[in-house]
Amino acid sequence: MASASGVDQAYWDAIVVGGGFYGATIAAYLKERRGFHRVALLEREPALMTAASSRNQGRIHAGYHYPRSWTTAARSRANVPRFLREHPGVTNTGVESVYAIARSQSRINARQFVRFCQEIGAPVREAPDEVNALFDVGRIEAAFMVEERVMNLPAFALAVADRLQRSGVAVYLGCTALSTRRSGGGAVSIAIAASSGPELLTARHVFHCTYSETRAAGTRHEIAELAVIAAPSALRRLAITVIDGPFFSVLPHHVEGLHTLSHVRHTPHLTWNEDPEIRPRERLERYAKESRFDRMVRDASKYLPCLRESTHLESIFEVKTVLQQNEVDDGRPILLERSMDVPGCYSILGGKIDNVYDVLDRLDAEPLT
Numbered sequence: 616m617a618s619a620s621g622v623d624q625a626y627w628d629a630i631v632v633g634g635g636f637y638g639a640t641i642a643a644y645l646k647e648r649r650g651f652h653r654v655a656l657l658e659r660e661p662a663l664m665t666a667a668s669s670r671n672q673g674r675i676h677a678g679y680h681y682p683r684s685w686t687t688a689a690r691s692r693a694n695v696p697r698f699l700r701e702h703p704g705v706t707n708t709g710v711e712s713v714y715a716i717a718r719s720q721s722r723i724n725a726r727q728f729v730r731f732c733q734e735i736g737a738p739v740r741e742a743p744d745e746v747n748a749l750f751d752v753g754r755i756e757a758a759f760m761v762e763e764r765v766m767n768l769p770a771f772a773l774a775v776a777d778r779l780q781r782s783g784v785a786v787y788l789g790c791t792a793l794s795t796r797r798s799g800g801g802a803v804s805i806a807i808a809a810s811s812g813p814e815l816l817t818a819r820h821v822f823h824c825t826y827s828e829t830r831a832a833g834t835r836h837e838i839a840e841l842a843v844i845a846a847p848s849a850l851r852r853l854a855i856t857v858i859d860g861p862f863f864s865v866l867p868h869h870v871e872g873l874h875t876l877s878h879v880r881h882t883p884h885l886t887w888n889e890d891p892e893i894r895p896r897e898r899l900e901r902y903a904k905e906s907r908f909d910r911m912v913r914d915a916s917k918y919l920p921c922l923r924e925s926t927h928l929e930s931i932f933e934v935k936t937v938l939q940q941n942e943v944d945d946g947r948p949i950l951l952e953r954s955m956d957v958p959g960c961y962s963i964l965g966g967k968i969d970n971v972y973d974v975l976d977r978l979d980a981e982p983l984t
């Protein structure tokens with residue numbers, strides 16, 4: 616029973632809103648692991664994986680980044696093997712990851728970093744001379760080789776779309792979810808806008824996986840800039856992160872020879888707490904997007920002098936959304952909210968890619984009848 620838009624209007628076991636990594640993974644989970652027969656995924660854009668899931672820095676967090684949040688680090692240690700097993704072939708191969716500890720303004724020193732890695736079971740070893748030689752020794756106390764991978768984002772997007780197709784989830788592109796409300800018999804009604812006009816669908820469960828558009832209280836948004844740079848050849852196969860404070864990361868991009876540069880101070884352009892009056896995507900579209908690459912590279916090259924030779928090619932601007940509670944510890948717990956007003960309706964938000972498994976573990980405990 617297809618409508619003018621082509622969306623099947625028969626009753627759905629579940630409708631998932633948002634075709635990023637979270638929506639796609641949760642839709643496939645419902646179909647494959649929860650035995651739901653009819654699962655639909657609605658995505659506003661004409662393609663899957665066009666927002667944060669394809670416009671991020673691609674770090675597959677393995678715990679090293681979170682010395683201030685033991686739980687987040689430990690969860691990443693548990694989640695990463697699962698992510699890599701389920702998404703083979705999505706990493707940039709031949710990349711070596713380096714974490715360097717700043718001498719001043721860092722909340723952790725080299726000895727504490729090594730102890731932290733040991734506590735979370737994360738392999739770490741001193742960097743070889745040729746890597747140490749890249750840093751200004753007056754500013755970097757020590758550098759370490761770690762086991763953390765960087766994603767090839769186009770390969771990741773293809774793998775996610777492929778898995779979704781194999782799972783048998785019905786995908787509707789160009790379909791915007793407008794509102795949900797309680798319907799008869801314990802169902803949820805969901806109003807959508809498709810190219811042919813508004814329509815009403817019904818489902819037993821609705822999962823909102825719209826990241827910056829989740830509109831959950833207690834979230835914080837920022838317009839973030841990642842500078843895409845042609846880095847000097849000395850950095851070619853290296854992913855470098857300087858911690859733990861107002862520093863930077865320079866990670867290989869999927870295009871050979873390019874990197875993305877982010878800086879704790881200069882990547883966030885504009886930040887605001889969730890406000891129902893402000894639509895994050897509209898704010899991003901209207902934002903002037905003047906690059907702060909100059910500021911990023913000026914500061915970062917004090918620690919990694921060869922960065923001065925890099926060329927700025929373009930910048931990626933995207934809305935980044937986290938929970939306000941984690942401003943201090945930089946942790947990345949998930950948000951999984953069951954709606955009180957519309958039973959059967961959930962809002963889901965994960966601050967980084969591997970957190971999706973924390974969501975699935977929580978959903979395992981939900982009856983979802």
Ligand SMILES: Cc1cc2nc3c(=O)[nH]c(=O)nc-3n(C[C@H](O)[C@H](O)[C@H](O)COP(=O)(O)OP(=O)(O)OC[C@H]3O[C@@H](n4cnc5c(N)ncnc54)[C@H](O)[C@@H]3O)c2cc1C
Pocket residue numbers: 632633634635636637638657658659660663664665666667668669670671672673674675676790791792793824825826827828839840841933934935936964965966967968969
């Ligand atoms: C600049 C930046 C750098 C980051 N770096 C990293 C990193 O290095 N490592 C890491 O693990 N994580 C990183 N993250 C976080 C990571 O990208 C996100 O946690 C993850 O992509 C969230 O996935 P998602 O599917 O929830 O969101 P998205 O990928 O944003 O998907 C949400 C989808 O919902 C759709 N949508 C919204 N509203 C509607 C509607 N009403 N109807 C239908 N569809 C709708 C959108 O079009 C979008 O496709 C970064 C994020 C940013 C922004």
